[in-house]
Amino acid sequence: MKNKYLKIYNEIVKQIENGELEPNVKLPSENNLADKYGASRGTIRKALNLLSQNGYIQKIKGKGSIVLDVKKFDFPISGIVTFKELSKKMGQASDTTVHQLDLMKPDNFLKNQLSVTEDDQIWKVVRAREIGQDKIILDKDFFNQEFVPSLTKEICEGSIYEYLEDELGLEISFAKKVISVEEATREDKEYLDLNGYNVVAVVKNYVHLNDASLFQYTESRHRPDKFRFIDFSRRGV
Amino acid sequence: MKNKYLKIYNEIVKQIENGELEPNVKLPSENNLADKYGASRGTIRKALNLLSQNGYIQKIKGKGSIVLDVKKFDFPISGIVTFKELSKKMGQASDTTVHQLDLMKPDNFLKNQLSVTEDDQIWKVVRAREIGQDKIILDKDFFNQEFVPSLTKEICEGSIYEYLEDELGLEISFAKKVISVEEATREDKEYLDLNGYNVVAVVKNYVHLNDASLFQYTESRHRPDKFRFIDFSRRGV
DNA sequence: GAGTGGTCTAGACCACCTT
DNA sequence: AGGTGGTCTAGACCACTCT
Numbered sequence: 001m002k003n004k005y006l007k008i009y010n011e012i013v014k015q016i017e018n019g020e021l022e023p024n025v026k027l028p029s030e031n032n033l034a035d036k037y038g039a040s041r042g043t044i045r046k047a048l049n050l051l052s053q054n055g056y057i058q059k060i061k062g063k064g065s066i067v068l069d070v071k072k073f074d075f076p077i078s079g080i081v082t083f084k085e086l087s088k089k090m091g092q093a094s095d096t097t098v099h100q101l102d103l104m105k106p107d108n109f110l111k112n113q114l115s116v117t118e119d120d121q122i123w124k125v126v127r128a129r130e131i132g133q134d135k136i137i138l139d140k141d142f143f144n145q146e147f148v149p150s151l152t153k154e155i156c157e158g159s160i161y162e163y164l165e166d167e168l169g170l171e172i173s174f175a176k177k178v179i180s181v182e183e184a185t186r187e188d189k190e191y192l193d194l195n196g197y198n199v200v201a202v203v204k205n206y207v208h209l210n211d212a213s214l215f216q217y218t219e220s221r222h223r224p225d226k227f228r229f230i231d232f233s234r235r236g237v
Numbered sequence: 238m239k240n241k242y243l244k245i246y247n248e249i250v251k252q253i254e255n256g257e258l259e260p261n262v263k264l265p266s267e268n269n270l271a272d273k274y275g276a277s278r279g280t281i282r283k284a285l286n287l288l289s290q291n292g293y294i295q296k297i298k299g300k301g302s303i304v305l306d307v308k309k310f311d312f313p314i315s316g317i318v319t320f321k322e323l324s325k326k327m328g329q330a331s332d333t334t335v336h337q338l339d340l341m342k343p344d345n346f347l348k349n350q351l352s353v354t355e356d357d358q359i360w361k362v363v364r365a366r367e368i369g370q371d372k373i374i375l376d377k378d379f380f381n382q383e384f385v386p387s388l389t390k391e392i393c394e395g396s397i398y399e400y401l402e403d404e405l406g407l408e409i410s411f412a413k414k415v416i417s418v419e420e421a422t423r424e425d426k427e428y429l430d431l432n433g434y435n436v437v438a439v440v441k442n443y444v445h446l447n448d449a450s451l452f453q454y455t456e457s458r459h460r461p462d463k464f465r466f467i468d469f470s471r472r473g474v
Numbered sequence: 475g476a477g478t479g480g481t482c483t484a485g486a487c488c489a490c491c492t493t
Numbered sequence: 494a495g496g497t498g499g500t501c502t503a504g505a506c507c508a509c510t511c512t
Contacts, residue, residue, distance in 0.1 A: 003500070029478060040502045045479085058410070058449035061479050062509035066449060173295065177468040181418060181438050181461035199436060199461060201418050212295040212305060224418035224436060231414040231468060240481070266497060277483045282498085298498050299490035 008037050008047040016056050016067055023069035027057065055232045097135070098156045099191060100126035103145065113206070113217040114144055121145040125156050126191075131226070134193040138200075138221040147215040171210040178204040179229055188221055201227035245274050245284040253293050253304055260306035264294065292469045334372070335393045336428060337363035340382065350443070350454040351381055358382040362393050363428075368463070371430040375437075375458040384452040408447040415441040416466055425458055438464035 015021040028036065033044045048065060051057045059065045106114065106122045116122065122142055129137035141160065143151070147170060155163045164170045182202050184194060194200075200221045207216040252258040265273065270281045285302060288294045296302045343351065343359045353359065359379055366374035378397065380388070384407060392400045401407045419439050421431060431437075437458045444453040 005500080031478085041479095042503090043501060046500085048479095055411070055413070058445075058447075059479065060448055060510090062477080062511080064478060068449060172472050174292070174469070174471045176292075177470070179416060179464075179466040179468070181436070181464055197436075199418070199434075201438075208295075210295075211297055212303060227416075227418055229416040229466070229468075231416070231466075232411065233414070234411045235409050242481080268497085278498095279484090280482060283481085285498095296498065297491090299492080299496080301491095301497060 004037075004039055005043045005046040005050070008033075008039065008044065009050045012047065012051060013054075013056060016070055021067050023067050025067050026063075027065040027067065029064060053234065095130040096157050097128045097130070097191075098125070098153050099128060100124060101151065101153055101156055110142055110217070114142060115214050116144055123148055123151050125151070125160070126187075127156060128191045134195070134223070134226075135191065136193070136223045136226045138188055138191050140219040140221070142217045144215050147209070147213075170215070172207060173210045173212070174208050176206045180204075181224070182221075192221070192223060194223055195225070197224050199224055203229070241274075241276055242280045242283040242287070245270075245276065245281065246287045249284065249288060250291075250293060253307055258304050260304050262304055263300075264302040264304065266301060290471065332367040333394050334365045334367070334428075335362070335390050336365060337361060338388065338390055338393055347379055347454070351379060352451050353381055360385055360388050362388070362397070363424075364393060365428045371432070371460070371463075372428065373430070373460045373463045375425055375428050377456040377458070379454045381452050384446070384450075407452070409444060410447045410449070411445050413443045417441075418461070419458075429458070429460060431460055432462070434461050436461055440466070 012021070012027075021027070027033070027048075030041050030044050030048065033039075033048075034041045037044065048057065048059060052059050052065075055068060056070055057065045057067055102124045103121050104124055105118070106116050106120060110116070110122055111118075114122070123145060125139075125141040125143075127139045127141075128135045129139060131137075148164065148168065151160075161172070165172065180202050181199050184192075184198050184200050188194065188200050192200075201224050203218075203220040203222070205216075205218040205220065206214060207218065208214050249258070249264075258264070264270070264285075267278050267281050267285065270276075270285075271278045274281065285294065285296060289296055289302075292305060293307060294302045294304055339361045340358050341361055342355075343353050343357060347353070347359055348355075351359065360382060362376070362378040362380075364376045364378070365372045366376060368374075385401065385405065388397075398409070402409065417439050418436050421429075421435050421437050425431065425437050429437075438461050440455075440457040440459070442453075442455040442457065443451060444455065446452050
């Protein structure tokens with residue numbers, strides 16, 4: 001993290017999360033901060049815009065920037081977050097069971113979801129996620145082998161993302177998520193503790209790399225009473 | 238719209254949505270665009286970053302910016318979108334039935350959701366939304382009267398947002414949404430065509446004005462098979 | 475009128491990719 | 494080596510808010 005604006009951003013985030021900067025107090029003005037951090041106003045503005053986008057502050061023209069009550073915005077899953085990060089945030093014991101790990105030819109469904117041809121090979125990973133006592137989430141992951149040459153049970157039991165980013169150096173860039181509610185399949189009922197529910201909340205995730213290529217399709221199927229998705233958005237942009 | 242970077246952004250958006258700029262083609266370089274639009278590189282970068290955030294392009298360091306396939310990203314409800322905009326996008330006939338429109342004292346639940354005191358008065362609006370043949374969405378809106386002095390049945394049958402923004406000049410700034418799945422209440426069953434479902438997809442929406450004050454709480458309750466929520470997000474920020 | 479955030483400019487250096 | 498996007502600077506003018 002050598003970027004000055006990121007350092008400034010992170011420092012202020014820490015101060016807000018610590019409580020050093022309390023909700024509703026005003027930040028110093030941009031010119032003030034520029035002096036304080038030895039940066040130009042442009043760099044300060046870049047940091048403040050990040051804070052604004054992520055719901056930490058509100059900028060008001062002619063007045064200043066005020067700190068928002070970030071505690072009221074409990075755990076933000078907005079964006080791309082992995083199961084491991086999530087369960088850590090919730091502070092609960094978690095466990096992963098790998099039910100399937102195969103290299104296969106894409107069927108028609110997958111050829112549609114991932115942009116692959118007949119010849120490509122696809123990794124299929126099916127994992128049940130346990131938080132607290134119950135198996136609550138069924139993750140079905142599909143990777144193009146072109147990007148992920150090898151995959152082991154051990155990797156799947158931990159965080160595949162860590163492996164992809166740290167070991168393989170893949171740079172995940174953006175994702176489209178589609179959230180819906182579907183009837184529970186036989187597979188859902190077999191692998192999850194559905195507690196009598198006959199529907200699941202489904203998050204379909206299309207993950208792209210830095211060069212915009214689509215390399216992963218994921219379906220995350222949640223027991224409805226344990227599902228929450230939080231979205232923070234600003235009007236206009 | 239007098240901002241130069243917004244004009245440039247909108248021009249390029251139009252070109253992408255028209256098909257003048259096809260997916261996977263490279264945009265001109267930033268220096269090129271700066272000449273072309275008679276702007277500085279900083280202004281061009283502002284426009285391009287907007288395009289990137291909204292899923293129109295992908296910027297790749299050292300190479301250039303490429304156009305993403307925006308048609309694959311069908312209707313994006315990401316962010317704050319009103320029912321009227323949504324039904325227009327889906328190109329279907331739509332209808333709104335106002336079941337309740339009252340000025341009331343806040344109960345404990347509302348005092349928690351909205352930041353109001355005993356003395357404030359709250360508008361409560363309950364509306365059923367029909368798309369196609371079925372009543373699919375039940376909207377329960379709560380406004381602080383401090384911000385919305387008067388409200389009529391006619392306004393509620395159209396778009397409350399248009400009224401708030403155009404007539405009252407309120408500037409909606411940001412919102413937090415929480416998506417979950419809940420058991421259908423007696424109210425849901427009474428006002429909606431639930432088709433046998435006993436759960437609903439619920440979007441709880443906390444809407445803030447420009448000065449960060451919370452002025453509206455909304456619950457949008459959807460029949461599960463008709464519910465979709467789409468989220469586009471970039472990693473890191 | 476003084477202070478604030480929003481926009482825009484012109485120039486500089488860097489890391490990265492292509493050739 | 495030359496082009497590209499990413500960062501940073503210093504200065505300018507504007508619209509808005511407060512007093």
